[in-house]
Amino acid sequence: MTVTATHEGPVRPTKSAAEVAADATQRDIRNCWLLCAPALIVLLCAASGPLAIMLMYSFLKAGDYGGVLWTFSTEGWFSVFVQRDIFDETLSLADAHVSIFWRSLKLSILTTLLALCLGFPTAYFIAMRPLQTRNLWLFLITIPFWTNLLIRTFAIMEMIRNHGIINSLLKSIGVIDEPIQMLFTDFSVMLGMTYVYLPLMVLPIYASMEKFDFRLVEAGYDLYASRFRVLRRIIIPLVKPGIIAGSILVFVPSLGAYVTPRVLGGGKRMMLGNLIELQFGQGRNWPLGAALSITLLVIVMAALLIYVRSVQRRDGGHG
Amino acid sequence: MNSAKGGPAAVQALNVSKVFGEGDSAVVALDNVSVNIRQNEFFTLLGPSGCGKTTLLRLIAGFDHPSNGAILLEGEDISGLPPYQRPVNTVFQSYALFPHMTVAGNIAFGLEMLGKSKPEIDATVTDMLRLVQMEELKDRQTSQISGGQQQRVALARALAPHPKVLLLDEPLSALDLKLRKEMQIELKRLQHETGITFIFVTHDQEEALTMSDRIAVMSAGNILQVGTPRDIYDHPAERFVANFIGETNFFQAELVSVKKGAGKIKLASGKTITATVPDGLVANGHITAVVRPEHARIVEPGASSTLVGTLENIVYFGTDTHFHVALGGEEAFIVRMQNARDDAGKFSTGMNVGITIDANAAQVLRD
Numbered sequence: 066m067t068v069t070a071t072h073e074g075p076v077r078p079t080k081s082a083a084e085v086a087a088d089a090t091q092r093d094i095r096n097c098w099l100l101c102a103p104a105l106i107v108l109l110c111a112a113s114g115p116l117a118i119m120l121m122y123s124f125l126k127a128g129d130y131g132g133v134l135w136t137f138s139t140e141g142w143f144s145v146f147v148q149r150d151i152f153d154e155t156l157s158l159a160d161a162h163v164s165i166f167w168r169s170l171k172l173s174i175l176t177t178l179l180a181l182c183l184g185f186p187t188a189y190f191i192a193m194r195p196l197q198t199r200n201l202w203l204f205l206i207t208i209p210f211w212t213n214l215l216i217r218t219f220a221i222m223e224m225i226r227n228h229g230i231i232n233s234l235l236k237s238i239g240v241i242d243e244p245i246q247m248l249f250t251d252f253s254v255m256l257g258m259t260y261v262y263l264p265l266m267v268l269p270i271y272a273s274m275e276k277f278d279f280r281l282v283e284a285g286y287d288l289y290a291s292r293f294r295v296l297r298r299i300i301i302p303l304v305k306p307g308i309i310a311g312s313i314l315v316f317v318p319s320l321g322a323y324v325t326p327r328v329l330g331g332g333k334r335m336m337l338g339n340l341i342e343l344q345f346g347q348g349r350n351w352p353l354g355a356a357l358s359i360t361l362l363v364i365v366m367a368a369l370l371i372y373v374r375s376v377q378r379r380d381g382g383h384g
Numbered sequence: 385m386n387s388a389k390g391g392p393a394a395v396q397a398l399n400v401s402k403v404f405g406e407g408d409s410a411v412v413a414l415d416n417v418s419v420n421i422r423q424n425e426f427f428t429l430l431g432p433s434g435c436g437k438t439t440l441l442r443l444i445a446g447f448d449h450p451s452n453g454a455i456l457l458e459g460e461d462i463s464g465l466p467p468y469q470r471p472v473n474t475v476f477q478s479y480a481l482f483p484h485m486t487v488a489g490n491i492a493f494g495l496e497m498l499g500k501s502k503p504e505i506d507a508t509v510t511d512m513l514r515l516v517q518m519e520e521l522k523d524r525q526t527s528q529i530s531g532g533q534q535q536r537v538a539l540a541r542a543l544a545p546h547p548k549v550l551l552l553d554e555p556l557s558a559l560d561l562k563l564r565k566e567m568q569i570e571l572k573r574l575q576h577e578t579g580i581t582f583i584f585v586t587h588d589q590e591e592a593l594t595m596s597d598r599i600a601v602m603s604a605g606n607i608l609q610v611g612t613p614r615d616i617y618d619h620p621a622e623r624f625v626a627n628f629i630g631e632t633n634f635f636q637a638e639l640v641s642v643k644k645g646a647g648k649i650k651l652a653s654g655k656t657i658t659a660t661v662p663d664g665l666v667a668n669g670h671i672t673a674v675v676r677p678e679h680a681r682i683v684e685p686g687a688s689s690t691l692v693g694t695l696e697n698i699v700y701f702g703t704d705t706h707f708h709v710a711l712g713g714e715e716a717f718i719v720r721m722q723n724a725r726d727d728a729g730k731f732s733t734g735m736n737v738g739i740t741i742d743a744n745a746a747q748v749l750r751d
Contacts, residue, residue, distance in 0.1 A: 283447055284480035286467040288494035289545065298493075302484045 116362075123355035131349045141352025145360055162340070162357075169337040170364070172251060172326075173319035176258040177266075180315045181308065183259070184266030188307070189300075191267075192274040203271065206264050214261065218328045221257050222248060249331035257325040262318060266311040273307025274300075309376060316372075317365055337361050393456065394549055394581040395421040395444055400453035402439050413439040415605040416453070421549075421583060422598075426575050428584045430592040431602035432628070437585045440602075441551050444583065446470050457548060468497070473542035474551040477558070479534045481526040487537050488513070488522040494545040512540040515574065532563045539571075543578060550575075552584045556591065568595055589629045593617060601625045618676070619747050621662040626674045626749065633680070633717050639671045639748060647748060649673055652711075655690040659746035672749045677720035679745035682707050682737050689738020693717065695731055707731065709739060 080088075123141045125133040148159040191202040209217060224230050225247040232244040247253050277300065285295040301308070323338035330336070335343075337357065344354030402414040414436045421427045429437035442448045443455055446467035454463045462470055473494065481490050491512050495505045513519045516536040521529055526537060535555060542550055552571070556564045572595055575582045586592055592599050593613040600610045601624070608622045609615075620626035626634070637649040640656060647661040649671070659673055685692050696716050697708040705723055708716040719739060731737060 278478075278480070280476060280478055280480045281482060283467070284474075284476060284482070285493075286447070287445060287472075287474045288541070289468045289497040290493070291468055291497075294497060299482060 119355045119358055123352050123359055125352050127350045127352050129349070131345075131351060133351050138352065141350070141356040144350070144353045145356045165335050165337060165340050166360075166364070168251065168334070169320055170368075172255050172258065172336065173316050173322075175255050176262065176319045177312050177316045179255065179259045180263050180266040181312060184263055184270055184311060185308070187263075187267050188270035188274050191271050192277070199275075203268075206267050209260075210264060214324055215328070217261065218257055218325055221253075221260060222329060225253055225256070248329065249333060251330075251334060253329040254326045254334050254336070257329040258319050258322055261322075261325060262315040265314040265318075269310035269314065270304060270307040273304040273310075277303055305376065309373065312372065313369060316368065320365055320368075321361055393420040394423045394425070394458060395583065396456035396459075397440065397443075398454045398456065400440070400443060400450045400455065402436070402443060402448065403451045412605050414443070414450075417605070417607050418453075419600055419607055419610060421581065424579050424581055425597040426572065426582045426584065426595060428586060428592045428596035428599045429602055430586055430589060430599050430628075432587055434604075435602040436605040437587075437602050438553055441474075441553055441583065441585050444549070445472055445474050445551050471545075471548045472551060473545060473547040473549075474553065475538050475542045475555045477554045479538040479555075481534055481537055481541070483526055485526070486522065487518060487524050487526060487529065490526060490537055491540045491544050494541065498545055508544055512544045515543070515577070516540045516570075531558055532567070535559065535567060536570075539574065543574070543580070546578075547580065549581045549583060552582060554585055554587070556586070557588075564591075571595060593629070601628065603628075618745075619660050619662075620674060621747075621750050623672065623749050626747070631677055631718065631720075632674045633677065634672055634674055634715070635711075635713070635717070637671060637673050637746075637748075638669055639665070642666060646744065649746060649748065651690060653691050657690055657741055657746055658744050659748050660744055661748045662750045665748060665750060673746045674749060675741050675746050677706065677718040678704075679742045680717075680719045681721060681740050681742075682709070682719050682731060683740050685736050685738040688740055690741050691717065691739040693737065693739070695733050695735045695737045698731065698733060707737070709737060 122133055124137060124139065126136045126138040126140065128134050144159065145162060146159055147156050148161070149156055187206070191199055191206070194202055222229070226232070227244040227246065227248065229248075231247070232241070235241045236244065247256075281299055281303070282295055285299045290298060320336075321338045321341075322336055323342060326334055326336040327339055330339075332339075341354050341357045341361070344350045344357060348354070397417055397419045400414055400417045401412070404411045404413055417436070417440065429440060431437045439448065443450050446462070446465060446469075450463055454461050456462065457470065457472065482493065485493065488509050491509045492505050495508055500508070509522070510519075513522050516539055518533065518536050518540065521533060526534060529537070535558075538555070555571075556567050559567060568591060571582070571584075584592075584595065593616075596613055598610060598612055599616050600607045601616060602608065603624050609620065609625050611619075616625065617629055620629065620632070623634075626632045635651070637651050637659075639661070640648040640650050642661050642665065645661055645663065647659050648656050649659045650656050665671075682695075683689050691709075691711060693709040693711040695707060696710045697706075699706040699708070700723075703723060704720050707719040707721065709719065710716050717739060
């Protein structure tokens with residue numbers, strides 16, 4: 066390692082160059098830790114700490130009225146995948162949990178895809194506007210964030226319920242006789258989540274697209290690429306970082322969504338977030354709730370790993 | 385000027401106009417421009433920025449469409465075709481190389497889009513890499529190569545599909561002087577080897593003069609003059625052309641007679657000299673004429689001199705010397721003479737000197 070002498074000031078002749086260098090290195094390391102301290106404290110208190118508590122709770126016994134008893138138990142983890150019959154104590158796969166896991170995964174993936182299909186053209190549209198009006202469009206995209214999530218969700222409910230705006234409209238123009246059941250289905254949950262998380266897709270894709278050099282599109286056209294091929298071979302590969310970021314930002318909160326499935330799924334269409342809430346609330350089974358939370362975390366991590374790997378592989382060797 | 389000779393037109397612009405914007409903010413980028421560009425020629429669009437040269441190039445490429453008029457490629461109207469259906473490729477000023485592809489990937493792109501077979505693509509890419517001397521760098525990312533190398537890749541990429549016409553939009557402007565000189569020769573060689581019609585856009589008159597078969601000088605959305613570099617330099621038909629290309633002396637004279645483009649003009653000194661006259665100009669009194677500094681000579685004042693003045697300044701340039709002669713007008717008349725070994729100290733500032741103008745070297749301007 067080389068350390069410049071100017072960094073040190075005048076070098077005293079009693080110390081060898083190597084010693085001076087070693088001192089400087091040590092001081093650099095010390096300063097480095099000191100400067101990182103605020104970030105480390107936040108990470109420790111806000112991220113690692115709560116996670117450690119959750120992990121600990123998942124290995125304790127459930128208290129009768131909520132909370133935990135300080136006795137080691139694997140009952141929580143056991144119940145994640147296995148259920149015990151109330152009457153004869155026989156063990157079977159926890160069908161309810163598996164179907165909730167599956168629904169969460171399915172709806173989150175569909176939500177992410179739908180948000181991508183809507184968000185990509187939106188981001189493209191904004192990026193193509195003149196510079197002066199782009200900020201206005203971005204502002205419009207973020208406006209829903211200013212309203213309470215619950216209110217926005219109820220607004221959607223008002224749109225799609227049996228006697229809501231859409232059904233009344235379709236009925237009045239004679240397209241349908243009976244209202245279409247949209248509320249309290251997987252569809253309504255997906256629709257609600259797409260609406261809520263769409264800005265999280267648009268913004269990162271826009272950020273990538275803003276940096277995109279649109280002269281490359283002309284170069285593509287010039288080299289006999291049709292519009293579709295320019296999109297597939299030039300635009301999408303180059304805004305891929307934004308697509309990846311947007312997909313992650315939509316997928317992760319979708320998987321753990323709580324309010325939207327609760328309101329638009331009507332309690333029947335439970336997702337992981339609702340299941341976890343149930344354990345900490347009426348279920349009074351904190352260890353199971355904690356174990357489910359950790360399971361959710363693992364699913365998210367695994368899904369992201371698979372996603373990022375597959376995207377990189379399709380990319381070939383570039384980078 | 386000599387549009388009668390040569391083969392069929394590779395590209396033809398017929399009364400092409402291009403207006404950007406609408407109403408009060410409308411900008412006329414091209415104003416009823418017509419030009420014929422021949423097969424296999426190195427054709428240059430020369431003019432200052434904003435003269436419409438890049439607009440004309442973009443109309444030929446298909447990135448923009450003419451507001452009026454038609455663009456013909458080998459006699460076929462291509463005005464309505466999108467760029468990806470035109471057998472025309474472009475070398476962009478910014479190169480516009482695809483940053484997510486390798487050098488070879490960039491060159492192969494056009495061929496892939498044309499649906500060529502894999503062996504054919506590989507063979508063409510190898511040929512192109514050899515043509516621009518980039519074989520060793522074929523697997524590099526485009527961000528890992530120098531500006532000059534990027535330029536070569538951009539050329540190879542545009543040449544690979546073997547277009548009927550190659551368009552070059554100021555491709556050398558980002559290179560340093562030495563590299564630019566090399567690339568000028570290189571481009572000329574490539575044009576010769578491939579036999580493809582090159583349409584080259586530049587604002588650099590020297591570049592235009594050294595590389596082109598023919599030059600179209602543009603200003604304010606119009607083509608002022610089309611001709612060989614020699615034509616354009618020796619016989620500028622308009623004040624703008626004379627001014628834009630090279631150094632020149634303007635002077636007032638009287639057009640005495642015209643016969644088949646050759647005329648006699650009477651100078652302020654009373655002497656009459658022969659001059660070239662643009663088509664369609666008749667003897668009608670006062671005109672402006674130009675003479676290049678190297679087409680005149682400084683002599684002792686006497687019977688042989690056509691103009692007489694005071695030597696104001698002598699500027700020594702090594703190979704030649706510039707003499708500034710005050711004729712009583714606003715600007716000094718500049719004479720450039722090659723230095724010979726024995727003429728040192730023949731003239732000195734303040735002397736009364738005469739100027740002779742070579743036969744037919746004077747050019748009458750159209751305005």
